[in-house]
Amino acid sequence: MAVQKLPIAKAINESLRKALDTDPKVLIMGEDVGKLGGVFRVTDGLQKDFGEDRVIDTPLAESGIVGTAIGLALRGYRPVVEIQFDGFVFPAYDQIVTQLAKMHARALGKVKMPVVIRIPYGGGIGAVEHHSESPEALFAHVAGLKVVSPSTSNDAYWMMQQAIQSDDPVIFFEPKRRYWDKGEVDTDAIPGPLHSARTLREGSDLTLVAYGPMVKVCLEAAAAAQEEGKSLEVVDLRSMSPIDFDTVQASVERTGRLVVVHEAPVFYGSGAEIAARITERCFYHLEAPVLRVGGFHAPYPPARVEEEYLPGLDRVLDAVDRSLAY
Amino acid sequence: MTVESTAARKPSRSSNSSGAGTKRATAKKSPGKAPAKKAAAKSATRDAAQREASPHDVSQHDSELVQLLTPEGKRVEHPEFSIDLSPDELRGLYRDMVLTRRFDAEATSLQRQGELGLWASLLGQEAAQIGSGRALRDDDYVFPTYREHGVAWCRGVPPENLLGMFRGVNHGGWDPNTNNFQLYTIVIGSQTLHATGYAMGVAKDGADSAVIAYFGDGASSQGDVAESFTFSAVYNAPVVFFCQNNQWAISEPTEKQTRVPLYQRARGYGFPGVRVDGNDVLACLAVTRSALERARRGEGPTLVEAFTYRMGAHTTSDDPTKYRRDEEREAWEAKDPILRLRTYLESEKIADAAFFTSLEEESEVLGKRVREAVRAMPDPDPMAIFDNVYADGSALVDEERAQFAAYQASFADSVEEGK
Numbered sequence: 239m240a241v242q243k244l245p246i247a248k249a250i251n252e253s254l255r256k257a258l259d260t261d262p263k264v265l266i267m268g269e270d271v272g273k274l275g276g277v278f279r280v281t282d283g284l285q286k287d288f289g290e291d292r293v294i295d296t297p298l299a300e301s302g303i304v305g306t307a308i309g310l311a312l313r314g315y316r317p318v319v320e321i322q323f324d325g326f327v328f329p330a331y332d333q334i335v336t337q338l339a340k341m342h343a344r345a346l347g348k349v350k351m352p353v354v355i356r357i358p359y360g361g362g363i364g365a366v367e368h369h370s371e372s373p374e375a376l377f378a379h380v381a382g383l384k385v386v387s388p389s390t391s392n393d394a395y396w397m398m399q400q401a402i403q404s405d406d407p408v409i410f411f412e413p414k415r416r417y418w419d420k421g422e423v424d425t426d427a428i429p430g431p432l433h434s435a436r437t438l439r440e441g442s443d444l445t446l447v448a449y450g451p452m453v454k455v456c457l458e459a460a461a462a463a464q465e466e467g468k469s470l471e472v473v474d475l476r477s478m479s480p481i482d483f484d485t486v487q488a489s490v491e492r493t494g495r496l497v498v499v500h501e502a503p504v505f506y507g508s509g510a511e512i513a514a515r516i517t518e519r520c521f522y523h524l525e526a527p528v529l530r531v532g533g534f535h536a537p538y539p540p541a542r543v544e545e546e547y548l549p550g551l552d553r554v555l556d557a558v559d560r561s562l563a564y
Numbered sequence: 565m566t567v568e569s570t571a572a573r574k575p576s577r578s579s580n581s582s583g584a585g586t587k588r589a590t591a592k593k594s595p596g597k598a599p600a601k602k603a604a605a606k607s608a609t610r611d612a613a614q615r616e617a618s619p620h621d622v623s624q625h626d627s628e629l630v631q632l633l634t635p636e637g638k639r640v641e642h643p644e645f646s647i648d649l650s651p652d653e654l655r656g657l658y659r660d661m662v663l664t665r666r667f668d669a670e671a672t673s674l675q676r677q678g679e680l681g682l683w684a685s686l687l688g689q690e691a692a693q694i695g696s697g698r699a700l701r702d703d704d705y706v707f708p709t710y711r712e713h714g715v716a717w718c719r720g721v722p723p724e725n726l727l728g729m730f731r732g733v734n735h736g737g738w739d740p741n742t743n744n745f746q747l748y749t750i751v752i753g754s755q756t757l758h759a760t761g762y763a764m765g766v767a768k769d770g771a772d773s774a775v776i777a778y779f780g781d782g783a784s785s786q787g788d789v790a791e792s793f794t795f796s797a798v799y800n801a802p803v804v805f806f807c808q809n810n811q812w813a814i815s816e817p818t819e820k821q822t823r824v825p826l827y828q829r830a831r832g833y834g835f836p837g838v839r840v841d842g843n844d845v846l847a848c849l850a851v852t853r854s855a856l857e858r859a860r861r862g863e864g865p866t867l868v869e870a871f872t873y874r875m876g877a878h879t880t881s882d883d884p885t886k887y888r889r890d891e892e893r894e895a896w897e898a899k900d901p902i903l904r905l906r907t908y909l910e911s912e913k914i915a916d917a918a919f920f921t922s923l924e925e926e927s928e929v930l931g932k933r934v935r936e937a938v939r940a941m942p943d944p945d946p947m948a949i950f951d952n953v954y955a956d957g958s959a960l961v962d963e964e965r966a967q968f969a970a971y972q973a974s975f976a977d978s979v980e981e982g983k
Contacts, residue, residue: 540735
């Protein structure tokens with residue numbers, strides 16, 4: 239059964255299951271990942287099938303989870319750790335930034351850090367504080383870390399396989415509000431390299447670049463724009479570090495316009511990096527400045543106003559109109 | 565316990581070499597034959613072996629558990645902690661617990677009705693919270709987690725204020741200094757350091773106020789909590805660490821967090837630790853009062869472990885049937901904090917039927933008041949997203965606010981045009 243229709247959460251579950259099955263060095267660690275199967279059930283059933291030695295309920299301590307994952311990696315294991323929610327990663331930030339990211343360089347390449355840190359991220363689920371954040375830029379800014387985010391079930395499955403096989407630490411941001419979106423997963427065909435971007439919809443007037451939860455919004459925006467006679471191309475970035483600038487560049491050279499969309503605050507966000515690089519690469523092709531749509535320079539708001547805070551269809555189309563007006 | 569920790573099943577090499585690993589059973593059978601100098605190690609070995617066999621049995625029959633009111637509602641004395649309360653005070657504690665439970669049940673039901681996005685119930689922990697909360701003076705300062713609804717009640721925080729963040733209209737929103745009750749903290753354990761720092765400030769000011777930090781068994785694993793123990797001990801800060809060990813950190817039993825009873829951790833940091841029956845409001849009051857007085861006298865921090873039980877789910881998003889057995893809950897229901905005080909009040913004729921009836925009516929009034937207040941709570945103005953980001957203001961925030969206002973206004977225009 240090569241092709242199955244699975245929700246994103248289940249696709250990740252199947253991917254973890256396959257990794258546990260094929261590589262005895264793969265471990266799952268985190269708070270409530272064992273008996274409960276994680277608060278989003280992403281690790282559901284794995285402890286039952288692979289035992290407490292490989293699917294480990296850890297003490298409630300994020301720094302401890304990542305710090306011990308580093309030690310296990312030094313000992314030859316490939317830990318896949320879960321941080322329960324985006325806002326809870328910061329007790330582990332020190333271990334991630336000062337230790338995990340730099341160990342390979344400090345050991346002059348003699349040590350590898352094949353650690354995957356899974357983080358359900360982003361808003362839109364009506365949660366309380368610290369459960370809806372998009373901190374990817376805080377990790378992408380750190381050399382030594384790789385940062386990715388799937389937007390489909392097939393990518394969720396395959397990118398997790400590739401992240402686990404990577405000898406570098408990978409921060410794997412899972413779009414939590416899309417966990418239950420279903421899509422086809424082909425477990426026989428690798429869709430491409432982990433860090434490549436993918437054009438999901440072709441268009442000629444403007445390029446929309448997004449990743450994770452915002453890909454769906456951009457596809458909807460492109461469909462809406464089509465009805466108004468505007469042809470938008472949608473590129474799923476998939477990887478925020480490294481970034482596949484070649485794919486974005488090729489698209490912008492054809493369309494001449496670029497809007498980058500993410501939930502994270504615009505200020506110092508990944509959109510800023512993309513805008514700067516694409517301006518350098520495509521200066522004579524650009525018909526308008528690169529525009530960004532994202533969160534505000536404010537704490538993630540209470541759930542009852544998160545719909546206003548989050549970039550939606552209208553905010554994307556507003557930026558599209560502004561770009562096309564140049 | 566249903567879940568055995570990995571540590572118990574697979575002893576580390578170091579514990580093997582000290583005889584605490586595979587030789588445990590032997591050591592347990594013949595402790596008397598051990599040479600004297602190895603007695604301490606042997607004793608630790610024996611403890612470990614017993615814990616491994618049945619960790620919860622050891623904890624629950626701990627001879628050091630401070631209790632003044634048994635689950636059957638009988639007053640008992642403790643050599644170190646005593647309490648002498650007037651009938652009014654006893655009825656007051658009962659009223660606090662009943663109203664807190666009523667408020668909590670109302671919040672749970674408001675969540676079910678979609679009025680709240682989430683609720684973290686304190687069901688079962690009323691005695692721990694009311695006992696410790698009523699031990700405080702007005703000038704003392706409280707640093708809660710997100711479940712201290714009973715303590716908030718004792719501090720005079722209007723219960724409906726607690727519901728804004730669970731409804732999703734704010735992130736707390738009350739002024740911590742009105743009732744000396746800091747905002748709820750969701751990230752686990754952070755507030756123990758804030759409490760310690762506040763207490764250091766109290767000491768610097770030469771005041772005799774005390775500070776209390778609430779946290780749970782899960783939080784005891786966090787680095788922040790360990791650091792707060794270190795700082796408070798080193799600076800002799802007037803802080804009481806009140807740990808409600810409710811046995812479960814979402815799905816993980818306390819055995820996943822610690823291999824010694826939590827109150828014993830204090831010793832390693834250089835301050836006393838006490839385990840109190842967390843379902844005994846009298847004992848919680850007496851022990852917390854004593855710890856606060858100790859802090860006021862400049863004798864430094866105390867760790868109080870209130871041994872209690874989370875009767876409900878972690879939050880309304882949680883499903884405890886996935887990880888724990890009904891029988892466990894039933895066993896704890898027999899130790900209910902409210903029931904045992906009621907038995908005592910009735911048997912000692914401290915409260916009559918009229919008292920209980922009128923309290924029932926008061927509970928219903930409270931429930932109604934909370935229900936109406938929550939339903940009337942308006943959604944915030946979206947422009948409030950940009951409020952209070954900085955105390956000194958920010959040009960960037962101002963710019964984004966103006967852009968967002970113009971964007972919002974563009975829809976109003978198109979609606980007008982449409983007409």
